[in-house]
Amino acid sequence: MQIRRLITFAALLLCGRQWLAAGQQIEGRIEKNPGKPFVAVTDFRASGAAAAFVAAFNTTVAADLAGSPVINFVPKTLYPIQPPQQPSDLIAGVAPPARGAVTIDPKRISDWSLPPVSTNFLGIGYAAESNGQFVVFGWFYSTAPTIATLQQAQVFGKVYTATLNESGAVDAGHRYAADILAQFGGKSLVGTHIVFVSDRSGSKEIWVMNWDGTEQRQLTRFGSISTFPSASPDGHAVAFTSYANGSPNIYMLSLDTGRKLPFYNQRASMNAFISFTPDSKRVVFSSTAAAGPAQLYLANANGSDLRRITSSGAIEVEAKINPKTGNDMVVVSGRSGMPQIYRMNLEGADVSRLTAGTGEATNPSWSPDGSHIAFAWTKGFEPGNYNIFLMDVASQQTTQLTANEGRNENPSWAPDGAHLVYASKRGRQSQIWVMNADGTGKRALTQSGSNEKPVWVNAAQ
Amino acid sequence: MTKRRASLAAATMLALFTAAGCHKKAAPPPPPPAPPATAPAAAKPTISYFAAEPDSVNSGQPSQLRWSVNDATSVEIDNGIGTVSPNGRRAVYPTATTTYTLTATNSGGSSTAAVTITVTSAPPPAAPAAPTQSVAEILARQVQDLHFDYDKSDVRPEDQPILQADATALKTIFGMDAGFVVTIEGHCDERGSAEYNLGLGDRRASAVKDALVQLGLPADKLKTISYGKERPLCTDAAEECYARNRRAHFSTGQ
Known part of the structure; x- marks a missing residue:
């Protein structure tokens, strides 16, 4: 409940054109659905009893996003090794201009819009065991460099509660993926x-x-x-x-x-x-x-x-x-x-x-x-x-x-x-x-x- | 094995060429006389199998004769069975050890095959033979399946004798029991879609019904039902099995 209150729901402030700019300039990344936004979601980590099932959650999210016609899913091999896990890991705004090579900071959301990931949106989060349940904290952000604050960049943040086993983790993964795809007009299969x-x-x-x-x-x-x-x-x-x-x-x-x-x-x-x-x-x-x-x-x-x-x-x-x-x-x-x-x-x-x-x-x-x-x-x-x-x-x-x-x-x-x-x-x-x-x-x-x-x-x- | 197949193939080819020659309207030079050794041996019918299952029964118990013949213009089985279709099966109820001989004939000659059903016990005390057959027994023993070509629902010319025999047997049945209703089941092989086959099985059943009505049978005693490919006799992926499944079968109706 506390966490629910802490999470703020921000409106999607972007207009359609902005996400194309970052998406189309990169070589080596497959644009399966031309003109559709790029989405990256980090592998969630978990501690304690939830750790055994978080892999099933991650696999499910990736499969649902990769199979969708409304976005392009950025392969995880392109992500930085130490990705952020929660909002307090993130910083907003654009890096100050630097001379020489640009250093990518995984904590800075807008840096995820730069190569090699070049995503328009970023999903982060983690899983934990709470009262015998598998609980996932999942957030979703826009990486647009024009957005000044974290609050404005956040598209949604939600808590997903499921049974503490493999099928519970799969179920939570489907729901988180469905919430992401719903932002882009994607229909969820949950309930079908x-x-x-x-x-x-x-x-x-x-x-x-x-x-x-x-x-x-x-x-x-x-x-x-x-x-x-x-x-x-x-x-x-x-x-x-x-x-x-x-x-x-x-x-x-x-x-x-x-x-x-x-x-x-x-x-x-x-x-x-x-x-x-x-x-x-x-x-x-x-x-x-x-x-x-x-x-x-x-x-x-x-x-x-x-x-x-x-x-x-x-x-x-x-x-x-x-x-x-x-x-x-x-x-x-x-x-x-x-x-x-x-x-x-x-x-x-x-x-x-x-x-x-x-x-x-x-x-x-x-x-x-x-x-x-x-x-x-x-x-x-x-x-x-x-x-x-x-x-x-x-x-x-x-x-x-x-x-x-x-x-x-x-x-x-x-x-x-x-x-x-x-x-x-x-x-x-x-x-x-x-x-x-x-x-x-x-x-x-x-x-x-x-x-x-x-x-x-x-x-x- | 291969040698025999090769010579068979050669004979078939030769037969085909000769046959094709016949269709030509007026080929001025008559075809040269075929070499005497091989040519007239133009493919006699081949009997793929002729079997009884089981081949040993107690007196009066059923055994199933099954056969498959290729390239025959007529197929007959002795012991009162008569003309049958090239692919078929028939229940027999021998009361003594009996050898059944199948004779397949075409213009090239005839082939025969025999199978013996051994009756293992003495016949039961002789009961009056004639009236014991119920209408259901006549239906099961005397009314034979008709078979169809792939995606076709018309009664094949070679099955006309079977249709005639079925009509006669059905008339006997309706003469014995005026209230009896026969269901004509239409069946298909497994290759077409189940959906289309439901429609095709319906066509087969009603084609047989229409043909029997033409032969004077009462339409209101002939019910039709399509089983599509839901009730196959066999499930092997082979033409022999497909041919058995493409059938109209007669059963007791409501």
Whole structure:
């Protein structure tokens, strides 16, 4: 409490242009996100019982910052050996002009804006054990030489309390990194979830876990086949397809209560693959209610006010409504032969094919800003050999994100626009993996049973 | 081994060239007579396997015959089974030790393979044979799966005899039990996406239903369901297994 009172919260006084000046003049430092500010965060140190876990905190902060699209993270190898740890270590202002070589003083904040670090912002702090808790004191400063006082340079200072173990330290690291990224418009993944399908209970059921793979728990217990999950953008509902009553039908659950929500299934041999509008009030799904192949229907979120929107004579599945505009969607269709990804409006008109027509293209997922889709594609490989690709929807340029790592399917964008979750089958079983949206930083979130069809769910609003 | 494969390949190539020659409209110089030694040996059908599982049963107990044949225009099994598809399986219920012979035929000749199922105990006291078969048993024993090409849902020409036989057996079933409903399950191999395969399995099931309705079966007794690739018969990454999984299967419906 005392410390809380001591910490002052200063407003971010900078305007956008100032941070570019320091950032762009240095060679040898990677500007991953051009035009975005540079951020350095020192390795926090800790004493006593907290010392065993502070490394997990530091690794988490660095990984979250390095993976973000809203800043450039300065590698720690460039930092001075004895960095400041708390505000009393710091001095403000600019060094007096000196003759000869400039001596960098790590205590002087503005010196961090000089080479080799050349950062626009600096995070410092330390961890300690207090009352059996892992407690982190984290500060964040602007290094702009124009700022005269420490108070003005401080962007924020906060105390993070977590359990005194490895996962507590990871949690604190995510929260500190999220507070930094929030200064630059970055969305935090804290509070987001991933729903997925797992057979670890003996049958395919819908499961949910925290975004970092912790707290995996079973949502359905039908003992049937329950698969193809999707989520409402407001983070409150998960929809899926289950054979619980015989033929494949759509079910909806509240993620808040775990209870079933009403959904009207029209009489059909299959109803499946729901996608929600950005306001979570309307849905598009596939149904065989009319004779012929599965076609797309638009309805209210409970299945009422139903309207057929395609009549293509080919299989139409996996409609995904553009989360930015809400009035167009991508669809997997067999209308030109092997399944390809098409874009159309919610009336089923203005159709254009996005994928090249070679191989099979499937599993599209929109980036939150509607500029890209991630999808699974066999490209020129043999059938079934799927990899994850990214497409800039405007230019239709594609980038391959996975290769020689088994069969990779069902990418789903994280709400921060910087990560993807996907399923990777590298042996007999499939597992859920995450990666940065540039294909780096791949790691598995599941180990038990076979796990597939991940969908990243926004934090409940 | 390699030698045999090489000569087989050579024979296949030769056969291909000859076949390609046939398609040409009016090739003025007739093709030179093929060397007598190798040419007429144009690929007889190859039987990849013909097996019984188990190959030893008690009298009246089921054993599964499984087979896979390449390049055949017709495939037959004796002992009352008749014409079958090139890739298939069939439950048999022998009451005495029986040797089943599979004969695969094409223009190049025919190949045969045999398998014997040993019946290990005496048959039970003879029960009247005819009426014991329930409709469910007829469905399981006589109504065969139909198979499909990759990403296709039309009934293949070579499966037409099976479709006809299935229609006959189904008519018998509906004649015995007017309330009986049959479910046609559509299945796919594991290579396509699970999502698209749900739609494709639905197409396969309804293509078979439509074909059976054309043959005079009542549409309201034929239900369809797609399992996509959720219920494979086998999980090997091999064409033989993919072909088995691309099927329409008949089961008892509600």
